[in-house]
Amino acid sequence: MTSSLVRGRPRHATAHIRVRVAHALVGAVAGAGWLAIPVLTAQEPATASPPRTTAAPAAPRDDESSAVDLILPVAVLGTAGVVAAYSYVRRGRRASGVVPSAPAAPAPAESDRRARAALVEADDSVRASEEELPFAAALLDERTLASFRHAIHTARTELSAAFALWHQSGDRGQALAGVVGRCAEAGRVLDARAGELDRLRWAQVGPALEVAEGAFRRLTARAAGARATVTELRERYGPSVGARVAGCVEEAMDRLVFATARLNEARRAADLGEQGQAVRQLRAAEGSVAQAGILVTGVDRTARRLREAAALVPAALTGAEAVLATAAPAPSGADDTLAAVRTELTAGPYDPLDALRRITRALARLPGARSGVLDTAADLVARAAVGEAEDFIAVHRGAIGADPRSLLATAVRTLAAPHPVEAAVLARRALELSERDVRTHGLPESDTGRFRTG
Known part of the structure; x- marks a missing residue:
């Protein structure tokens, strides 16, 4: 051997x-x-030299024998x-021979942890950059902004590819390495433009502060209108819908309160000539205003989709019953689901988006479910679910890990396939995991960012 x-x-x-x-x-x-x-040499007789008349006394014979005996x-x-020495070196070489010449590959758990961290960091950076861009657009012309928009688009593309690799089967180690590489490229693209955007935006703090204050005032007015929308939705569609949108409005108001304090600090620092402090406070205010805007816009979008769903439910229910009547065999439980929805139509306020979701899921595997009104209903349900998960993750991203973000990215790809029923299921799961992460980790004081965080 x-x-x-x-x-x-x-x-x-x-x-x-x-x-x-x-x-x-x-x-x-x-x-x-x-x-x-x-x-x-000392022991040999000196034959070339004449004998001396006066010689020193000879050394004792014992000393000469001792010197000779030392040689061996x-x-x-x-x-x-x-x-x-040779044995020592050989043992060292033998010990080192079992160590691989190349660095040991990271353990699967470590590779997984790195990939998760890279996904979260890249996703946060892209989202923060997207939130910052409208404030920059109020100060800069579109021609100047073109390169920054392109950078965000490129980073978003790299991030989407990283999320796709995350779910790749086969060589898991290679896929994780690809995830980290794609995320690093997304960060590099944003970093390459961050310095120039900072130079353009913060040449003078005054104009940027006025832009943020204007956005804050407009959003405060919209938030007040959203309160009225909550009351209307609660009366029309029931307490469950009202509670959901009411929670969004309350969170928006909390972020506006935080933005008020940051804007006041930014104004004070600007008046004192403390440029760095003013910029830091202004960034935090912009982040809070942007997230409050996401929440308020989400309430308005939900109200619009609920109206669309309510108009669509009767036709979707009739179409589903017609498809089910010709199905052989009928999906288990489909008759009961459709009967329950029809009862809700006459029983009082109900959630029309939830009704459409149950209808489309009950018939998802039947060929007739992918045509006409049922296909329209499935698409509306999927877009509503993806939008709700997207808003929640964007606003609470400081507490949300890689899994919900990854599921959301998969839902977006699935919706584009198009497979709306499957996309709705993935989006709802992403929302559930996001809510679990928030319950586990709590809410950070403010999830703010910049064109490139990190």
Whole structure:
């Protein structure tokens, strides 16, 4: 059996070591002989010189014998030292021979952790950049903004590819490496433009502060209108819908309160000439205003989609009953689902989006479910579910991990396929996991960012 030492080193390396050891042994013996030359010379009679009349007393014979006797021990000790050194080196080489020449690959758990962290960081950076762009658009012309819009689009494309790789089957290690690489490229693209955008935006804090204050005032007025929308939706569609949109309005008001404090601090710092402090406070205010805007816009969008769904439910229910009547065999539980929805139509306020969701899911596997009114209903349900999950993750991203974001990205791709029923299921799951993360980790004081966070 071949030893690990031989397997870990080329064969010619062993020959080189033997040659070097032989050289060392010969050198040691030669050195010992060289040291003995003076002693041996001292023992030979001086034949070339005439005898002296007055000579020094001769050294005792015992001293001469001692010097000669030292020659052999010195040589032996030198040789033993060389052999010991060679043994030490060989043991070191044998020990090092079992260590791989290349760095060890990270463990699967570590690779997974890195990929998750990269996805979260890249997603946060892209979202923060998208939120910052409208404030920049109020100060800069569109021609100047074109390169920044292109950078965000490129980063978003890289991030989408990273999320797609995250779900890739096959070589998991290679897929995770691709995730990290794509996320790094998204960050690099944003970083490359961040300095220029900062230079353009913060040349003077005053104009940027006025833009943020104007956006804050307009959004405050919209939030007040959203309160009236909540009351209307609660009365028309029931308490569950009202509670959902009411929560969005309350969160929006909380972020506007936070933005008020940050804007006041930014104004104070600007008046004192503290440019850096003013910019930091203004960034935080912009982030809160942007997220409050997402929440208020989400309430308006939900109200619009609820109206669309309410108008569509009767026709979708009739179409589903017609498809089910010709199905053989009928999906299990489909009759009960449609009967429950028809009862809700006459029982009082109900959630029309939820009704459409149950109708389309009950018939999802039937061929007739992908045509006409049922297809329209499935698409409306999917877009509503994706939008709700998108808004929640955008606003609470400081507490949300990679899994909900990944599911949302998959839902977006699935909706574009188009597979709306499956996309709605994925989006709802993404929302559930996001809410779980928020319950687990709590809400950060403010989820703010910049063109590129990090």
